[in-house]
Amino acid sequence: MRVGIVGWFGSDNLGDEILLHSLITCVRAVKENASFVVFCPNPERVAELHGVQTENMPVLRARGASERQVAVQRSIKSCDLLLLGPGTVFQERSPNLSWPGTLPMFARIIAMAKIAGTPVATVGVGVREGGTPFGRQLLRVIGAACVGVGVRDERTASHFGSSAEVIGDMAYTLPLPELERVDSGRxxxxxxxxxxxxxxxxxxxxxxxxxxxxxxxxxxxxxxxxxxxxxxxxxxxxxxxxxxxxxxxxxxxxxxxxxxxxxxxxxxxxxxxxxxxxxxxxxxxxxxxxxxxxxxxxxxxxxxxxxxxxxxxxxxxxxxxxxxxxxxxxxxxxxxxxxxxxxxxxxxxxxxxxxxxxxxxxxxxxxxx
The missing domain is CATH 3.40.50.2000 (Glycogen Phosphorylase B;)
Structure with missing residues (x-):
């Protein structure tokens, strides 16, 4: 099985890399020989950290955007499943984003997956606070287009409707090592x-x-x-x-x-x-x-x-x-x-x-x- 994953990976945020590592581990627990392609802002860094194939996000304003679109479409078509998330991937605005944020890009990715015949699901996603009525409606459309909607918390679930399942943060699946409690003082x-x-x-x-x-x-x-x-x-x-x-x-x-x-x-x-x-x-x-x-x-x-x-x-x-x-x-x-x-x-x-x-x-x- 070939699995695509879309998220904010590669910016050297340990939380995001733990989420990606956890998701890859979860998939391999079921499909041991699964292969991956990760769509992200910094593909070289993700490939270095996780040892997987990577592609740039299909943003419209970057240099070589049309070539990116073609490469992303080809990679999505090669996948048996495309996973959005985990993490707070749905953001209308943030300190680094102006409105309408990431929502149109994710809607476009889902449209590309529909054209390719690749099913899409969300896994452990969050929605950043401060959304608009337009954004809430678009999230409902995104949720309806997915074969599964796994979200991080109840507040995020309310944005996607009754099809959403609260599964928690994907970091909760991280395999923990055997930990020795050492008396190291305070x-x-x-x-x-x-x-x-x-x-x-x-x-x-x-x-x-x-x-x-x-x-x-x-x-x-x-x-x-x-x-x-x-x-x-x-x-x-x-x-x-x-x-x-x-x-x-x-x-x-x-x-x-x-x-x-x-x-x-x-x-x-x-x-x-x-x-x-x-x-x-x-x-x-x-x-x-x-x-x-x-x-x-x-x-x-x-x-x-x-x-x-x-x-x-x-x-x-x-x-x-x-x-x-x-x-x-x-x-x-x-x-x-x-x-x-x-x-x-x-x-x-x-x-x-x-x-x-x-x-x-x-x-x-x-x-x-």
């Missing part, structure tokens, strides 16, 4: 991403204040860089580290540094993450993977998707808004660190939701042969 990790100036300034004050207080009390801390902004403006977490945390926290290694193949590097990264007794995170997948391995975590909901995920996992007590102050964040951090049993239970819920997502992929692939 350790915490912090994930912080660049944000709009009106959000970033106060949040940096809060996170650095909380981190400084933990360090003063004898905790040791690391900074988790989750994205490096390859081809994406304002996405390099190291800018935040240099601006506010260089003198306070050590900089963690990343699975994207090329020192190991991605799968092995992820195992090493997760093993290091498991040595923490606390994680504070704006990046969604820093927070979710910490929860998946049972590490007490406080998520900072800079976007609705972060709040949705923690509410769905029964962890609404441990998610805070981006205008949180340092004292409140510290109080939530110490509350979470003491709630180890709650987070063990949450890790079990993550594993259960991962089985739901794997089941969706399995059913879809078996139905299509």
């Amino acid at each position: 350790r915490f990790a912090l994930s912080m991403r660049p944000l709009a100036p009106e959000l970033e300034g106060p949040l940096l004050t809060a996170t650095s204040g909380c981190a400084a207080r933990l360090v003063q009390e004898g905790w040791s801390g690391t900074f988790l860089p989750m994205a490096f902004g390859r081809g994406a403006h304002g996405e390099d977490d190291r800018v935040i580290y240099d601006r506010a945390f260089r003198d306070l926290l050590a900089l963690d290694q990343t699975p994207l540094d090329g020192s190991q193949p991605l799968a092995g590097a992820l195992r090493t990264w997760l093993q290091a993450l498991a040595t923490n007794q606390l994680v504070l995170g704006t990046r969604l997948h820093a927070a979710l993977l910490a929860v998946a391995i049972g590490v007490p975590t406080v998520a900072i909901a800079y976007e609705r998707k972060v709040l949705d995920a923690f509410v769905d996992l029964g962890l609404s007590e441990y998610v805070v808004p981006p205008d949180v102050d340092a004292d409140t964040l510290y109080r939530k951090a110490t509350q979470a660190a003491a709630a180890t049993e709650e987070f063990r239970e949450a890790a079990a819920r993550v594993a259960a939701q991962g089985r739901v997502a794997q089941g969706f992929v399995t059913t879809l692939l078996k139905r299509l042969g």
